[in-house]
Amino acid sequence: MNNFRLIGWLLVLAVAVGTPSIRAAEQATLSLDEFLQQIQGKDANKRREAWEKGAPLGAKAIAPLAKLLAKWEPDKVPEGKLDDARKQELDVAKAAGTAMDFIAHYACRPGADAGRKAMAAELVKLIGSDQAEPVRIKALFLLQSVGTDEEVPAVAKLLDASDPKMRERSRATLELIPGKASEAALLAALPKASGEFQRDIISTLGQKRSKAAVEPLMNLTKSGDPETSLSAIDALARIGDPKAAPVIDAATHALKGMPQKRALDDFLRLADNLMAAGDTQAAAAGYTNVLGGEGSDAIRSAALIGYAKTGAPETLRVILQAMTSPSARMRDTAGRILVGMEGAEINPRLAQMAEKAQPPIKAILLRVLSERKAPQADALIQQASRDPNLEVRVTALDLLGGLNDPSLEPMLVEAAEKGSPEVKTVALRSYVKLAAARLQANDKAKAQAMYERALDLAGTDDVRRAALDGLANIASPDSLPRIEKLMAQGSSVRDEAARAYISIVTAMGKAGQKEEAIKRLNAMAEQRLSPDTMRAAISGLNALGADTSGFAGRLGFITHWWLLGPVSWNESTFNKSDFPVDNIAVDQPVKIGNQSFTWKELKAASPQGIVDLAAQFSPHENVAAYAYAEIEAPRARSVNLRIGSDDGFVCWVNGKEVGDRNVARPLTVDEDTIEKVPLVQGTNKVLLKITQGEGQWEFCVRVANTQNRPLDLTRMSER
Numbered sequence: 001m002n003n004f005r006l007i008g009w010l011l012v013l014a015v016a017v018g019t020p021s022i023r024a025a026e027q028a029t030l031s032l033d034e035f036l037q038q039i040q041g042k043d044a045n046k047r048r049e050a051w052e053k054g055a056p057l058g059a060k061a062i063a064p065l066a067k068l069l070a071k072w073e074p075d076k077v078p079e080g081k082l083d084d085a086r087k088q089e090l091d092v093a094k095a096a097g098t099a100m101d102f103i104a105h106y107a108c109r110p111g112a113d114a115g116r117k118a119m120a121a122e123l124v125k126l127i128g129s130d131q132a133e134p135v136r137i138k139a140l141f142l143l144q145s146v147g148t149d150e151e152v153p154a155v156a157k158l159l160d161a162s163d164p165k166m167r168e169r170s171r172a173t174l175e176l177i178p179g180k181a182s183e184a185a186l187l188a189a190l191p192k193a194s195g196e197f198q199r200d201i202i203s204t205l206g207q208k209r210s211k212a213a214v215e216p217l218m219n220l221t222k223s224g225d226p227e228t229s230l231s232a233i234d235a236l237a238r239i240g241d242p243k244a245a246p247v248i249d250a251a252t253h254a255l256k257g258m259p260q261k262r263a264l265d266d267f268l269r270l271a272d273n274l275m276a277a278g279d280t281q282a283a284a285a286g287y288t289n290v291l292g293g294e295g296s297d298a299i300r301s302a303a304l305i306g307y308a309k310t311g312a313p314e315t316l317r318v319i320l321q322a323m324t325s326p327s328a329r330m331r332d333t334a335g336r337i338l339v340g341m342e343g344a345e346i347n348p349r350l351a352q353m354a355e356k357a358q359p360p361i362k363a364i365l366l367r368v369l370s371e372r373k374a375p376q377a378d379a380l381i382q383q384a385s386r387d388p389n390l391e392v393r394v395t396a397l398d399l400l401g402g403l404n405d406p407s408l409e410p411m412l413v414e415a416a417e418k419g420s421p422e423v424k425t426v427a428l429r430s431y432v433k434l435a436a437a438r439l440q441a442n443d444k445a446k447a448q449a450m451y452e453r454a455l456d457l458a459g460t461d462d463v464r465r466a467a468l469d470g471l472a473n474i475a476s477p478d479s480l481p482r483i484e485k486l487m488a489q490g491s492s493v494r495d496e497a498a499r500a501y502i503s504i505v506t507a508m509g510k511a512g513q514k515e516e517a518i519k520r521l522n523a524m525a526e527q528r529l530s531p532d533t534m535r536a537a538i539s540g541l542n543a544l545g546a547d548t549s550g551f552a553g554r555l556g557f558i559t560h561w562w563l564l565g566p567v568s569w570n571e572s573t574f575n576k577s578d579f580p581v582d583n584i585a586v587d588q589p590v591k592i593g594n595q596s597f598t599w600k601e602l603k604a605a606s607p608q609g610i611v612d613l614a615a616q617f618s619p620h621e622n623v624a625a626y627a628y629a630e631i632e633a634p635r636a637r638s639v640n641l642r643i644g645s646d647d648g649f650v651c652w653v654n655g656k657e658v659g660d661r662n663v664a665r666p667l668t669v670d671e672d673t674i675e676k677v678p679l680v681q682g683t684n685k686v687l688l689k690i691t692q693g694e695g696q697w698e699f700c701v702r703v704a705n706t707q708n709r710p711l712d713l714t715r716m717s718e719r
Helices: 003-015 023-029 033-041 045-070 082-107 113-125 133-146 150-160 165-177 179-188 195-207 211-220 226-239 243-256 257-276 282-292 297-309 315-322 328-340 346-354 361-371 379-382 392-401 406-418 421-440 444-457 461-475 478-489 494-510 514-525 533-545
Strands: 560-567 590-592 595-597 600-603 622-634 637-646 649-653 656-661 674-680 684-691 699-703
Touching: 023 649, 033 082, 033 150, 045 082, 045 113, 045 133, 045 560, 082 113, 113 133, 113 150, 113 392, 133 165, 133 444, 150 165, 150 179, 165 179, 165 392, 179 195, 179 211, 195 211, 195 226, 211 226, 226 243, 226 257, 243 257, 243 595, 257 297, 282 297, 282 315, 297 315, 297 328, 315 328, 315 346, 328 361, 328 421, 346 361, 346 379, 361 379, 361 421, 361 656, 392 406, 392 421, 392 494, 406 421, 406 444, 421 444, 421 461, 444 461, 444 478, 461 478, 461 494, 461 533, 478 494, 494 514, 514 533, 560 595, 622 699, 637 649, 637 656, 637 684, 649 674, 656 674, 684 699
Parallel strands: none
Antiparallel strands: 560 600, 560 622, 590 595, 622 684, 637 674, 637 699, 649 656, 649 684
16 A cells, blocks of 8 residues: 555544444445435534445445536636525535545555455546546546556546646646556656646656656756756656766756756755665765755755765865865865764874864864864864964864953954954854953943944854843943844844843933833834733833833734634635624624534733633634624724734624635734725724634734824724
C-alpha cells in the first residue's frame, strides 16, 4: 500500500472517530436503499451515519451516488438565487461526494483487493466524456488512491483531452498511481505536450523519481525555453541520477540571472540526493559545481557543508579556500566546519595558515583554533594581541577576555566603524559592557554617549537591545530622537525601542513635564503595539496620574461583545455564517444543526480589547466562534476597521460581509485594516466569525477614521 493509500485509509478512521471498529461497521452496514435514503435526507447526523456504515457497500453504491453528485454545480447559481430546493440538492450532491470518499478509501484497506478492483472498475466508467464534470473530477481524484496499472490506460487517454482541466486532473492522478505503467503513460505524453502542461508532466516525472525519464529530461534542459529547462533541471535533481550532473552543469551555465540561481539550487538538491544514496564521489563533484557557480551565499554555504560531509581527499583544501572568500557568510560557514573537522593534520595546517593570513581571515582562524583547543592556539593568540592590525588585535583580546579595559574604548569604536562584520559585532558587545560599567559608576553622561554611539553603529539586535536598555535606565530626553527614528524604521527591535521611549517619557513627566509626557504616551498608545508594550504605556500613564479608565474604548477598541460557539467549520464554509447575519437578537437562542446556542456577554478587560476565546469556549481546537457588537454612530460615515485575529476571521457590518482573512496565525493587534466601511446613523451591527486550528484563540477590533486614526468609542457610544 503506497503512502497515499495509507493516508486515505487513516482518513476514514480519523473522520469516523467514535464509531465502531471496521469489523463492527461491516456488521452494521446499511442496505443500499437505506443508505441512499439517508444521504438524500436533511438530517446531518443520519448522513454521517450513512458515510460510516455505508462504506462496506462498495462498488455497487458508486453509480447511484454519481447521479446525485452530478448536480453539484454551485458556481452556476446566480448570487442570491439559491432557493431551498436547490440548496437541498447541492447539500445532497456534496454528501454523495463525501460518501464516495469513504467507500473508496474503505476499499483500499489491507486484504481487500477484490473490493478495490471492483471499485476501480466503477470509477473508470465515470471518467468518460459522457459524465458530468463533478463526477469525472471526483472519479479521477479517487483513482489516485484506488488505481493501479490496470486503470492507467483509461486515465492516460485524458492526457490528450481537449479540456485542459481534464488533462491536468489525469496528470495529477497518474502522479499518485504507483508502478511503471503510469510512468510510461506520462513519458509517452511528454513530447506531445507543450507549455505549462509539459512542465507539469516534467515535474510529475521528477516527483515519481522516474529513472526512465532521465534521457528525455536531459534533452529538455536544452529546449531553448528557460522555464522548461528549469523544470527539467529540477526534475533531474529530484531523480538523483549521477549521469545527469554534466548536463545540469552545462544547462546551468547557459542560464543567466535568477534562472541560473534557481538552477544552482536544483544542482544542490541533486548533490544532496546523490549523497543520501551513498554516491559520495558524484555528490562531491556536484557540490564543487555549485561552489564554482554564481549562486547566493546561502546556496554556496549549503554546498560547502555538503562537500565537507563527503570526506573527499580535497576537503580540507576546499574549506580553507572558502576561508578566503569575500563573503562573510562563506567565511563563517568554513570556520564552523573547521571547528568540527577531525584529523591530526588539521591543527598544524590551520596554525600555519593563521600565521600568514590577512585580516579578517586571520581573526576567524584564531577563533577556530581557540574553539578546537588546538595546542598552537595560546601562543598565536598572545602574539596576535599585539598585532598592529586592529581587527586581529580586537579578536585576540576578546579571546583572552581582555576587552573590559576602559582604555580600549577608542579602539573598540574604531573596530566597530572600520572592521569586518564579525569584528564589528565583537567590538560593540564589549563596548556596551563598558558603557554599563560607566553607568554603574554613575557616569551617566559618558554612558549615554556610549550607548547612543553603539545604537548608531549596531548591526545586530543583541547590541541594539543592550543599548536601548541602557538608555531606558538613564532616561534622558536627549535620547528620544534616536529612539523615535528606530521605531519609525520598523526595526526588528521596535518593541524594545517603544518600551525605552515609554520609560524615558515617563521619567520626563515625573521630572516636571507631566502634560507633555501624558500627551506623548497617549499618542504612543494609538500605534500598533504588542500587548506588553501597551501595558507599559498604561503603567506610565498611571504613574503620572492620568485617567486610564475606559482606555481601550478611547483608543477605538471594541470591548463589549456577545459571544456564541464553539461551532464546526471547514474551508468550504469559512466565509459563511451559520445563521442570518442581518437579524441578530442576542437575547434569543440560535439553532445550528441540532444544537441550540446562547449568546454570552463579555466586556474585555484588556487595554487593547483583546478577547481570549480559548478561555470562553471548550473545545477550542478546529472550531469557530461568533462575536457580535453594536456601535452607535451620531451620523452616517465611513470608518476603517483594524482587526487582529488568531486564527482567521470573517467580518460583517450591518448584514454585509466587509472583509475576511482565512489564515493560521498568532494575534497581532491591528494586523488587517478593512477600509471605508460604511456606518449608518444610529445602531451599527458588527459580527465576526473567528476560526481556530489549535493553540491560542483570540481577537480584537479597533475602529478608526479613514485616515486610520483611532476613534474614541466612549464618545461614539459602544454597546
